[in-house]
Amino acid sequence: MEQEFHYAPFRVEAGKVREFARALGLQNPVYFDRQAALDAGYRDIPAPPTYTTVIDFWNERDFYQLFSQWGLDPNDMLHGEQSFEYGEDIISGDVITAKAVLTDQFDKKDKRFYQFETTYRNQNCEVVRIGRATLIERREQHGAEIAEHS
Amino acid sequence: MAQKLPNIHKDALAPIDMVRYSGASGDFNEIHTVPKVARQKGLKEPIAHGMLLMGWAAEAIEEWLPDRKLAKFTVRFIGMAHAGEAFVIEGMLTTDTTGELQIKDASGTGKLMGSFELI
Numbered sequence: 001m002e003q004e005f006h007y008a009p010f011r012v013e014a015g016k017v018r019e020f021a022r023a024l025g026l027q028n029p030v031y032f033d034r035q036a037a038l039d040a041g042y043r044d045i046p047a048p049p050t051y052t053t054v055i056d057f058w059n060e061r062d063f064y065q066l067f068s069q070w071g072l073d074p075n076d077m078l079h080g081e082q083s084f085e086y087g088e089d090i091i092s093g094d095v096i097t098a099k100a101v102l103t104d105q106f107d108k109k110d111k112r113f114y115q116f117e118t119t120y121r122n123q124n125c126e127v128v129r130i131g132r133a134t135l136i137e138r139r140e141q142h143g144a145e146i147a148e149h150s
Numbered sequence: 151m152a153q154k155l156p157n158i159h160k161d162a163l164a165p166i167d168m169v170r171y172s173g174a175s176g177d178f179n180e181i182h183t184v185p186k187v188a189r190q191k192g193l194k195e196p197i198a199h200g201m202l203l204m205g206w207a208a209e210a211i212e213e214w215l216p217d218r219k220l221a222k223f224t225v226r227f228i229g230m231a232h233a234g235e236a237f238v239i240e241g242m243l244t245t246d247t248t249g250e251l252q253i254k255d256a257s258g259t260g261k262l263m264g265s266f267e268l269i
Contacts, residue, residue, distance in 0.1 A: 019173075019174045020174045020175065022170075023167075023170045023171045023173070023174035023175070023202075024174075024202065024205035024206065024209065025206070025209070026205075026209050027209070027213070028209070028212055028216075048205065048208065048209075049205075049208035049211075049212075049220055049223060050201055050204050050205045050208050053175045053176070053177060053201050054174070054175055054176060056176070057175055057176025057177050057178075058175075058176040059176075063176075063177075074179045075179055075180055075181050075187060075191055076191065077179070078200075078227070079199075079227050080226065080227060081224070081225065081226045081227070082200065082201070082204055082225055082227075083222065083223065083224035083225070084220075084222065084223050084224075085221070085222050086219070086220050086221055086222065086223075138191070138192070
């Protein structure tokens with residue numbers, strides 16, 4: 001089984017990086033100050049390690065369209081696991097393309113698990129990130145049990 | 151050669167922190183910000199985005215090891231985080247290039263477990 005989803009090309013902008021970094025409370029000046037980024041050896045302001053979320057969600061073809069294509073209600077989904085492999089840096093001004101592939105889907109303990117892998121490339125076709133996620137679909141009847149767990 | 155890294159303490163999470171992260175990330179799932187929807191979905195209250203915690207964890211690695219760069223970073227979200235909770239990030243360098251970390255609330259309940267590999 002293999003289902004693919006292509007995000008729209010996404011331009012990384014320094015202002016959006018700053019907003020995302022502030023929302024996380026990040027302190028590293030490279031995310032806020034171009035000169036600090038240059039001094040640290042970057043060619044412009046870099047994206048933080050978890051920035052690909054912004055590429056997934058603030059996109060013309062976004063994660064919600066992916067959910068809809070796969071028939072999932074976003075409010076029923078929990079994030080179980082996430083991993084990243086880091087390639088080239090993602091730098092403000094880059095245009096990132098991304099393709100998600102559903103790699104596995106299985107049921108365990110009355111819950112449905114979805115695993116997918118997203119490969120992100122920059123304008124030079126270099127792989128900048130590979131993200132692997134496990135999402136868990138909660139159905140209504142599981143609510144009480146999960147609320148107790150929390 | 152395992153080396154314990156200094157604990158990092160996070161202030162109590164406020165509901166507005168989840169609103170701010172929703173806007174910045176674009177993840178507008180209502181279970182994170184709208185109490186009524188969270189309750190309809192069987193949660194007692196809105197839950198923090200897992201990726202908000204992963205973002206903190208990534209920052210902890212940068213703070214512990216400012217001259218190093220991530221090659222790989224993997225986390226498991228093992229508990230839900232809510233407004234009003236404060237967190238501590240604990241980390242350990244297991245070899246020169248690998249480490250582990252956890253985010254716990256004040257009562258010691260785990261929220262995130264992760265491992266990372268540095269270049």
